[in-house]
Amino acid sequence: MYSYKEIGLVNTKDMFAKAMAGKYAIPAYNFNNMEQMQAIIQACVETKSPVILQVSKGARAYADKFILRNMARGAVEYAHELGCDIPIVLHLDHGPSFEVAKDCIDNGFSSVMIDGSHLPYEENVALTKQVCDYAHQFGVTVEGELGVLAGVEDDVVAAESHYTKPEEVKDFVEKTGVDSLAISIGTSHGRCKFKPEQCTRNADGVLVPPPLAFDVLEQIEKMIPGFPIVLHGSSSVPMEYVRIIEQFGGKIPDSVGIPEEQLRKAAQSAVCKINIDSDGRLAMTAAIRKFFAENPDKFDPREYLGPARDELKKMYMHKNINVLGSAGHALD
Secondary structure, rough: OOOOHHHHHOHHHHHHHHHHHHHHOEEEEEEOHHHHHHHHHHHHHHHOOEEEEEHHHHHHHHHHHHHHHHHHHHHHHHHHHOOOOOOOEEEEEEEEHHHHHHHHHHOOOOEEEOOOOOOOOHHHHHHHHHHHHHOOOOOOOOEEEOOEOOOEEOOOEOOOOOOOOOOHHHHHHHHHOOOEEEEEEOOOOOOOOOHHHEEOOOOOOOEEEOOOOOHHHHHHHHHHHOOOEOOOOOOOOOOOHHHHHHOOOOOOOOOOOOOHHHHHHHOOOEEEEEEHHHHHHHHHHHHHHHHHOOOOOOOOHHHHHHHHHHHHHHHHHHHHHHOOOOOOOOOO
16 A cells, blocks of 8 residues: 555645635646656646646556656655645546556555446446545545546547436435546537537637536536536647647647636636646647657657647646636645
8 A cells, every 4th residue: 555645645625625715626637748747747836726637547558557656756846846835636537447446546646536427327326435435544535427428538438428417416425425526517528529510610610619508517516515526528629739730730620629718617616626638638749740840850859848848838827827717726
């Protein structure tokens, strides 16, 4: 057993309570490698924001669980070196089973998500409770999920979204003992969060998505007042990155995300954690494609990963300051 406390991490309990009281959301940024981690920590230290470092099942397979654990330790020490001991959570994103969640808890994660949303309701309850019962022995917080998000993210695939049923949330929270709840109100995974036929197009031909179902969110808030809510699939898919990628040889048609003004609105409600993954992938890919197009003779990874890291940092700072409202709250 390797406790997250030995690494210098925190769980989400106090972090979420402060976010709800302050009407902002905690950024939950996915990472797979050193440059992503550095960009996240640099951005959050400079903006004085708490942060959740998210790791998917795919990231664990790519980077190795022991390397990720020590990267989290490095993130804590790096933040200190940069001058601000921001609160940092290491979180399992979309845990597929009790075994994977347990392995993360045993190896230094301070928070885990168990995703039983694809299961029948009672099976989701049983699985989530099993994880909570184990995690809470060690002070690890647990995120559950009700409702299904469409799209693709690593091994998480769903053809259609199904909104969370407000009438189920109180029973689910009480039976499982879960610490936060991911809901479905129209967000989705990946860079194509909506089909073109679900959207309109503006004068420039850019897809404009339908609004999130804030009426469903409001019903959920009434059923479980003061309970931490999480939004997955909340990348805004910036068109500036899409255009750069396509300008330099990429083909990612019909990309569309969640408008930032809707995420700002959500962050002022009971939504206290907003997951952002695709935006980071797009920012990094855009910077690397542009670099190679302009510097075809270069082959040193530091020369192209450096600009990618800088672009990531800029994007994360923007999210903290202008979208989530978490900037300035690290030391609350």
